[in-house]
Amino acid sequence: MTTTATAAPRATTAPAPLLEVEHLTMRFGGLTAVNDLSFTAAKGEITAIIGPNGAGKTTVFNCLTGFYRPTAGALTLHTAAGARKLERMDGFRIARAGVARTFQNIRLFPSLSVLENLLVAQHNLLMRASAFSIAGLFGLPSYRKVETEALELAVDWLRRVELMDHADRLASELPYGHQRRLEIARAMCTRPAVLCLDEPAAGLNPRESLELNDLLLSIRDRDGVGLLLIEHDMSVVMTISDHVVVLDYGRKISDGLPEAVRNDPAVIRAYLGEEEDDELPPEVAADLGISPEAQ
């Protein structure tokens, strides 16, 4: 894959909201993992959620995708179909409403082929087209049309993530970086309005990381899909994000453009910790643009 990723921010007028998170709280017993969190992810933008380990990032995704039912708060998805309240829906309905996701630990169907993984992702659409009947599966022209479209979409994504030559291999046989790309392609085959990516750069080498940047920017720009990104790799976050939300101990401590967030003293403190003589790891300091004297 060629790599051309450059700094992202481009919006001049305020973009329309895609996902509104209002006063989201998630408690596990006595632990408040997410505490009164509010932010808006806009249409056609990449919104990164960052923060130290245990800050509550994955818990936000688990609330957004129906893995957890929030203790309190509202989650509203705005699509062409109207505004949908997600906070009381199960994962299946949330997926149908247009929210797709990838995981920190890749979750593919390992014993299915690469192509089959992309077709299974479209299972719901195919079953609806069959009117949930055997007769539909074999007889309805409308089913055959949807089936052809599903195959075309799968092939289109195989090309975009450069896995066409691997279409018939088992997903489990792919190298790690290829599996990451397949997982993103599979999520995109569900035709989402918003794609939630949990540490997509984890385990990738620098070249693969640059390729990932290009892929995510193309999903934003070509597919018009809004992205929510949890990522520890600050070079990815600072290069492609339009908007960054920072969590610490479940609370939002900063929210804005990447340049503003990386210069925010609250963010620097969160990454530094409480100890005065702590120092940021050099790679984090470099990506946040902090000179050694400033620490």
Ligand SMILES: Nc1ncnc2c1ncn2[C@@H]1O[C@H](COP(=O)(O)OP(=O)(O)OP(=O)(O)O)[C@@H](O)[C@H]1O
């Ligand atoms: N199902 C659960 N039951 C109890 N505690 C949980 C559960 N899920 C998450 N937590 C706790 O909630 C807090 C936030 O966890 P979460 O995984 O959301 O953080 P994170 O910011 O994604 O961390 P990391 O960057 O390390 O992945 C942690 O203290 C975690 O132990």
